[in-house]
Amino acid sequence: MIKRYQPDLLEKEIQASWEEQKKYEVQADDREKFYCLSMFPYPSGKLHMGHVRNYTIGDVISRYKRMNNFNVFQPMGWDAFGLPAENAAIANKVSPDEWTRENIENMKTQLKSLGLSYDWSKELKTCDTSYYKWEQLIFKKFADKGLVYRKKAVVNWDPVDNTVLANEQVIDGKGWRSGAQIEIKEIDQWFLKITDYADELLSSLDDLDWPENVKTMQKNWIGKSSGAEIKYKIEDSDNYLTAFTTRPDTIFGVSFIAISPNHQMATDLAKENDSIKKFLSQCKETSAAEADMAKAEKLGFKTDIKVIHPITKELIPVWIGNFVLLDYGTGVVMGVPGHDQRDYEFAKKYKIEINQVIKTEDNELPVLEKGLLINSNQFNGMNSADAIKRIIEYLQENDLGQELIQFRLRDWGISRQRYWGCPIPVVYEDGTPRLLNENELPVELPKLEKNSPPLPLSKNENFIKISENVLREADTFDTFMDSSWYYARFPSADNNDAIFSKDSDYWLPVDLYIGGIEHAILHLLYSRFFHKALRDLDMVKSDEPFKKLLTQGMVLKDGAKMSKSKGNTVDPQSYIDKYGADTIRLYMMFTAPPEQSLEWSESSVEGASRFLKKIWNLIAERKYNELSDDFKFTKEELALRRKSHATLKKVTNDYEVRFAFNTAIASVMELLNFIPDEFKDDSASDAQKFCVDEAVIFILKMLSPITPHITEYLWCKFFIDDMDIDAWWPEHNEDLLEVQEFEIVVQINGKVRGKTIISKELNEKEIESKVLEIENVSSTIADNKIKKVIYIKEKIINFVI
RNA sequence: GCCGAAGUGGUGGAAUUGGUAGACACGCUAGCUUGAGGGGUUAGUGAGCGAAAGCUCGUGCGGGUUCAAGUCCCGCUUUCGGCACCA
Numbered sequence: 001m002i003k004r005y006q007p008d009l010l011e012k013e014i015q016a017s018w019e020e021q022k023k024y025e026v027q028a029d030d031r032e033k034f035y036c037l038s039m040f041p042y043p044s045g046k047l048h049m050g051h052v053r054n055y056t057i058g059d060v061i062s063r064y065k066r067m068n069n070f071n072v073f074q075p076m077g078w079d080a081f082g083l084p085a086e087n088a089a090i091a092n093k094v095s096p097d098e099w100t101r102e103n104i105e106n107m108k109t110q111l112k113s114l115g116l117s118y119d120w121s122k123e124l125k126t127c128d129t130s131y132y133k134w135e136q137l138i139f140k141k142f143a144d145k146g147l148v149y150r151k152k153a154v155v156n157w158d159p160v161d162n163t164v165l166a167n168e169q170v171i172d173g174k175g176w177r178s179g180a181q182i183e184i185k186e187i188d189q190w191f192l193k194i195t196d197y198a199d200e201l202l203s204s205l206d207d208l209d210w211p212e213n214v215k216t217m218q219k220n221w222i223g224k225s226s227g228a229e230i231k232y233k234i235e236d237s238d239n240y241l242t243a244f245t246t247r248p249d250t251i252f253g254v255s256f257i258a259i260s261p262n263h264q265m266a267t268d269l270a271k272e273n274d275s276i277k278k279f280l281s282q283c284k285e286t287s288a289a290e291a292d293m294a295k296a297e298k299l300g301f302k303t304d305i306k307v308i309h310p311i312t313k314e315l316i317p318v319w320i321g322n323f324v325l326l327d328y329g330t331g332v333v334m335g336v337p338g339h340d341q342r343d344y345e346f347a348k349k350y351k352i353e354i355n356q357v358i359k360t361e362d363n364e365l366p367v368l369e370k371g372l373l374i375n376s377n378q379f380n381g382m383n384s385a386d387a388i389k390r391i392i393e394y395l396q397e398n399d400l401g402q403e404l405i406q407f408r409l410r411d412w413g414i415s416r417q418r419y420w421g422c423p424i425p426v427v428y429e430d431g432t433p434r435l436l437n438e439n440e441l442p443v444e445l446p447k448l449e450k451n452s453p454p455l456p457l458s459k460n461e462n463f464i465k466i467s468e469n470v471l472r473e474a475d476t477f478d479t480f481m482d483s484s485w486y487y488a489r490f491p492s493a494d495n496n497d498a499i500f501s502k503d504s505d506y507w508l509p510v511d512l513y514i515g516g517i518e519h520a521i522l523h524l525l526y527s528r529f530f531h532k533a534l535r536d537l538d539m540v541k542s543d544e545p546f547k548k549l550l551t552q553g554m555v556l557k558d559g560a561k562m563s564k565s566k567g568n569t570v571d572p573q574s575y576i577d578k579y580g581a582d583t584i585r586l587y588m589m590f591t592a593p594p595e596q597s598l599e600w601s602e603s604s605v606e607g608a609s610r611f612l613k614k615i616w617n618l619i620a621e622r623k624y625n626e627l628s629d630d631f632k633f634t635k636e637e638l639a640l641r642r643k644s645h646a647t648l649k650k651v652t653n654d655y656e657v658r659f660a661f662n663t664a665i666a667s668v669m670e671l672l673n674f675i676p677d678e679f680k681d682d683s684a685s686d687a688q689k690f691c692v693d694e695a696v697i698f699i700l701k702m703l704s705p706i707t708p709h710i711t712e713y714l715w716c717k718f719f720i721d722d723m724d725i726d727a728w729w730p731e732h733n734e735d736l737l738e739v740q741e742f743e744i745v746v747q748i749n750g751k752v753r754g755k756t757i758i759s760k761e762l763n764e765k766e767i768e769s770k771v772l773e774i775e776n777v778s779s780t781i782a783d784n785k786i787k788k789v790i791y792i793k794e795k796i797i798n799f800v801i
Numbered sequence: 802g803c804c805g806a807a808g809u810g811g812u813g814g815a816a817u818u819g820g821u822a823g824a825c826a827c828g829c830u831a832g833c834u835u836g837a838g839g840g841g842u843u844a845g846u847g848a849g850c851g852a853a854a855g856c857u858c859g860u861g862c863g864g865g866u867u868c869a870a871g872u873c874c875c876g877c878u879u880u881c882g883g884c885a886c887c888a
Contacts, residue, residue, distance in 0.1 A: 039888095041888090042887090042888050044888090079888070082887080082888065083886085083887065083888085084887080084888085155886075156886075164886080165886080166886040166887065167884095167885090167886055167887080168886075168887045168888095169886085169887090170886095213805055213806060214805085216804080216805065217804060217805050217806095217883075219804095220803090220804050220805080221804075221883090221884085221885090223804095288885095288886080289884075289885090289886090290802095290803090290884050290885070291802080291803090291883090291884055293802090294802040294803065294884085295802060296802095323802095327885090341802095342802085409885095410885070412885080413885080413886085415886095416886065417886090418886090478886070479886095479887095479888070480885095480886095480888085483888085516882090516888095517805090517806080517882060517883085518882055518883065518888085519883090519888085520805075520882080520883070521804090521805095521883060521884080521885085522883080522884090522885065522888095523888085525885095553806095553807095553881095553882095554881080554882075556881085561881080561882080590813090590814090590825085590826075591813055591814075591826090591827095592813070592814070593814085595806095596807080596814090597806095597807080597881070597882090598813085599812085599813065601812070601813065601827075603812085603813095603827055603828065604812085604813060604826070604827050604828095606827080607826055607827050607828095608826090610826095610840095611826085613840095613841095653817085654817095657817090658817065660815095660817080662813095662814070662815085662825085662826095663814095663815065663816095663817090663824085663825080665825080665826090666814090666815075666824065666825035666826075667824090667825080668825095669825055669826075670824080670825070673825095743821090745820080745821045747820085747821085747868085747869075749868070749869085750820090750867095750868060750869040750870095751869095752821055755821075775854095776854085776855075787868090788868065789868095790820090790868055790869080792820055792869095795820060795821085796820050796821075796869085798820080798868055798869065799868090800868045800869095
């Protein structure tokens with residue numbers, strides 16, 4: 001037994017006992033289950049502060065739920081495929097596999113030193129065949145359901161290194177290693193039809209217990225908009241250009257049509273026209289990232305092609321515009337400079353006609369709001385809503401367009417020209433792709449020669465020769481595929497015979513998912529899609545993967561996200577070694593509420609450590625007194641009991657509904673400060689001892705989810721030795737919170753002029769006359785007439801003079 | 802550019818439903834304690850005026866609603882996250 005607070009010794013001892021008991025390995029049983037999942041890490045080498053925060057939050061909630069008699073499953077695994085392993089392989093001449101597995105070992109040791117209550121018997125690594133073979137099976141099943149197809153898609157091409165670059169590897173339009181001007185290139189790739197689920201992904205958001213901002217971001221990302229598809233006949237041709245618009249009411253304002261540089265028509269034109277060809281290659285000198293495209297200067301090229309306006313029959317010029325994306329809609333935009341900001345800027349730049357066809361109070365162009373139609377022939381005078389209806393009717397009657405619901409969401413391109421990923425299970429027989437069947441799986445990663453970089457595969461030879469006329473696909477899956485279903489695999493991670501075990505239905509869906517806000521869209525949307533598709537394959541039972549979502553803010557240093565590339569990382573391990581896991585956990589939970597970003601500060605860690613020492617000094621060598629509560633308590637003793645119970649009530653609420661661990665800790669600190677020194681003394685009365693023991697029980701229990709080591713040690717080594725600290729969560733006694741008096745704040749014209757204690761028995765009139773006796777109140781009112789009195793029960797009385 | 806957040810003392814943050822702005826900490830200042838270092842402990846700590854009582858100002862900026870606004874509304878600004886191949 002140790003006398004002084006020595007976290008290093010104490011934490012090792014406690015962790016060893018958890019491990020020996022297999023305390024956090026769980027089975028399905030008849031209790032209510034709670035599946036608590038924190039986003040699994042990419043094994044970059046070392047734990048960073050964001051991990052520590054994420055996993056502490058998850059562990060605190062898991063431990064709290066466990067104390068409330070839930071059957072809690074908290075697993076952990078590794079998002080082990082990805083680009084950094086290839087980069088490290090090239091830089092250090094190690095295989096991505098070796099590098100990754102070594103990192104996992106290091107990080108696992110670190111995680112264990114944090115005292116996280118994981119069920120390690122269900123650990124999984126996405127780079128294990130035992131994991132990714134099932135992913136290959138899912139791909140095959142998705143394909144059988146018609147969710148898989150192949151089409152051309154753009155990538156960033158580095159012409160010097162002859163390789164495809166990720167957006168991250170393109171800096172100011174140049175390859176990060178070669179420095180070469182990258183270009184957009186189209187290659188054949190596999191796609192998943194996430195758009196088949198667009199409607200459900202949108203509508204089921206409403207029922208999710210997720211933060212509103214995340215739901216809004218997903219809603220906007222899916223981007224359902226209603227409008228019309230309008231056909232513009234090409235002059236001297238039987239073909240049409242079809243454009244989607246949400247504003248058919250502005251059709252009389254169309255003064256140009258813009259097509260994407262990737263549109264087939266642009267490609268065809270370039271074959272016969274060198275300046276168009278030059279223009280197109282100029283458009284390709286930007287990265288494929290949408291943000292870069294949006295920021296790029298709007299470029300346009302006027303072709304000789306003209307189309308016929310479907311109503312006025314006027315001729316409209318066709319432009320090629322680099323701001324038009326082929327992926328959205330049809331790759332054709334009807335340009336209405338009078339009523340669209342981007343079209344307006346484009347028209348100004350290229351001196352294209354600007355027509356106003358909607359009238360509003362403020363007529364400064366572009367007019368973006370809806371209003372009354374002008375300059376629109378037979379539709380003049382209608383409001384936008386009516387006009388939209390009538391114009392669509394007109395177009396439909398003349399077979400020149402129709403009403404259409406459009407989504408911004410695009411299908412998911414899952415091919416990656418990388419080595420270190422899940423192999424796509426496809427072979428090409430005489431050039432024809434064939435998806436492999438279940439009995440042909442798994443397709444394993446090709447073995448690398450020792451010390452050879454994993455690179456040749458990312459060159460333009462994306463096939464592995466198997467026989468004379470059979471090639472194997474060498475592309476791998478997007479790593480988002482790996483993370484889109486891992487949560488479902490966890491309950492059966494140790495089952496090598498089936499993707500999901502019987503228990504999966506007991507544990508799924510995840511009750512609480514915790515992770516960074518940066519995943520608000522992509523990862524969370526892809527997982528939702530996977531879950532719904534798996535449901536339709538009868539592989540899971542629920543409609544959504546994550547019932548509740550907690551998005552934690554980032555850990556910042558000097559106002560920026562801690563990241564290797566920014567060079568502002570702080571290594572958590574040195575702090576764990578110096579102060580102990582409990583201190584780091586306490587610091588993380590105390591410094592900011594989970595959703596907010598957290599600015600790293602070393603001196604506050606010191607403060608957390610000091611608080612734990614205070615707890616230690618109060619409780620170490622204190623023995624529970626086993627007294628019953630039949631005392632006649634003094635006012636002071638009752639005050640302490642009231643404080644203890646009020647604190648417990650507040651903290652329970654903070655854990656249960658608010659996830660406000662920072663204020664929970666603050667309240668516990670207040671309670672600790674509230675205990676009078678003489679009560680702690682050996683010479684204290686039995687009643688006083690009782691009150692302190694009660695406070696100590698509450699304090700240890702309330703802190704134990706956050707600082708599990710020190711609280712368990714104090715509890716069983718000193719205080720009560722015949723009961724587990726986490727066996728139950730205490731309940732407060734509401735009767736003790738009853739008070740006879742309250743403090744009222746007296747305001748005059750909304751400004752505080754005094755406070756006083758009022759007995760609960762007084763009525764409003766009596767309170768009014770009592771507070772008017774306060775000197776500062778009466779002197780401020782003086783001769784002024786009281787116009788109005790506002791009384792807020794047991795809080796505030798405000799005199800308006 | 803588009804979508805989503807955030808901005809409160811020297812610092813992290815609190816104010817849960819429109820009702821006392823600054824809880825709880827960190828830091829700082831002073832006193833006590835200690836051989837030193839460290840630690841512990843007591844008091845003070847938004848700004849300005851005042852001996853004090855108290856008064857005025859104060860939650861990114863500008864306006865508005867209200868008896869009352871950090872909180873609601875309108876406009877702006879800065880910072881952060883995401884933008885489909887970083888994970």
